[in-house]
Amino acid sequence: MVVEWIKNLDSTDYYGMFDGHTNLDIETGRLEINTWARNYSGVYSVEFNGQLQSKSYKVDVIKKVPKPTVVLKPLTCPNEDTCTLICDGDTTGAEPVTYSWRTDQRDFYEESEKSVEISKDDSDVKHFFCQMKNPVSQEDSDPMENLLHPGAEKQVYSAEGGKVTLEPTVPDQLKPLTSILWKHNDNLVVEWIKNLDSTDYYGMFAGHTNLDIETGRLEINTLDGTYSGVYSVEFNGQLQSKSYKVDVIKKVPKPTVVLKPLTCPNEDTCTLSCDGDTTGAEPVTYSWRTDQRDFYEESEKSVEISKDDSDVKHFFCRIKNPVSEEDSDPMENPFHSGS
Numbered sequence: 001m002v003v004e005w006i007k008n009l010d011s012t013d014y015y016g017m018f019d020g021h022t023n024l025d026i027e028t029g030r031l032e033i034n035t036w037a038r039n040y041s042g043v044y045s046v047e048f049n050g051q052l053q054s055k056s057y058k059v060d061v062i063k064k065v066p067k068p069t070v071v072l073k074p075l076t077c078p079n080e081d082t083c084t085l086i087c088d089g090d091t092t093g094a095e096p097v098t099y100s101w102r103t104d105q106r107d108f109y110e111e112s113e114k115s116v117e118i119s120k121d122d123s124d125v126k127h128f129f130c131q132m133k134n135p136v137s138q139e140d141s142d143p144m145e146n147l148l149h150p151g152a153e154k155q156v157y158s159a160e161g162g163k164v165t166l167e168p169t170v171p172d173q174l175k176p177l178t179s180i181l182w183k184h185n186d187n188l189v190v191e192w193i194k195n196l197d198s199t200d201y202y203g204m205f206a207g208h209t210n211l212d213i214e215t216g217r218l219e220i221n222t223l224d225g226t227y228s229g230v231y232s233v234e235f236n237g238q239l240q241s242k243s244y245k246v247d248v249i250k251k252v253p254k255p256t257v258v259l260k261p262l263t264c265p266n267e268d269t270c271t272l273s274c275d276g277d278t279t280g281a282e283p284v285t286y287s288w289r290t291d292q293r294d295f296y297e298e299s300e301k302s303v304e305i306s307k308d309d310s311d312v313k314h315f316f317c318r319i320k321n322p323v324s325e326e327d328s329d330p331m332e333n334p335f336h337s338g339s
Helices: none
Strands: 003-006 011-014 023-024 031-033 042-044 057-059 069-073 083-088 098-103 108-111 115-117 127-134 137-140 154-160 161-165 181-184 187-192 198-201 210-211 218-221 231-237 244-249 255-260 269-275 286-292 297-301 302-306 316-320 324-325
Touching: 003 023, 011 023, 069 127, 083 098, 083 127, 154 218, 161 244, 187 210, 187 218, 198 210, 218 244, 255 316, 269 286, 269 316
Parallel strands: 154 244
Antiparallel strands: 003 011, 023 031, 042 057, 069 083, 083 115, 098 108, 098 127, 127 137, 154 161, 161 218, 181 187, 181 231, 187 198, 210 218, 231 244, 255 269, 269 302, 286 297, 286 316, 316 324
């Protein structure tokens, strides 16, 4: 029971969870419900003067979509011929969801898949945007810079304690070079002036950095995350359009394959999770293989197995980021006939 109105008794009674959240129009039969939670989902029917009406109403109470993020894969893009953009966000409880995309060259979205592929043919596009939409809400992503665009920042990753090399292109009209100035955000990194025959390294870069005065190439020993940031270069006093976004990240840990639930294999299906503390090591990808093949396939952090996988003896997972990768020890399959 949701609500009952009887004219002769001049009474309107609301029941259970609907009391205080529902309003009935006794002239039209219209019902308004504040759907606080998913338990308001279901099929609603109505009787007028004791007669059940043929029309019913299936109500699905869903979450609003999250603000999406455009994620770039593979992590080595734009060094590949093609890259994939994913409109990412946790849509659990928000389905059904549709995905749409636009560029900075048009102000309207076109419905498409969750993932779209881009290539060097899209180099005239500076930014991509995606949109998530469901029947109750929609959200747009922030712009994602196209790393294939000529003026885009170049994304570079380096491991903590490792080395990063930034290799700019010197325009022909600026050759031969008479001065080079590198900056980290707004701070000086190194300055070379030919006439003074001097190369000066500044702050935390002194002793950890090397400048090639012929090419402008900069090598930095990236000791920790403070070396992350945007690096820009001036040749002969002219700021170059290409900059370099450097992210100094940790190497990934050796992962462990964890079995869930603990009662597996008493369940029909079980979940394997590729566990490891990736704090400071993002972005990471997860891959899986079995003892029946010697190559890994990229997948989610968690994968589901069942009795159909009983011919597999061991599972392995891999965590990878742009600077490192680590493989797990083998995990024995609880569904294997010999287990």
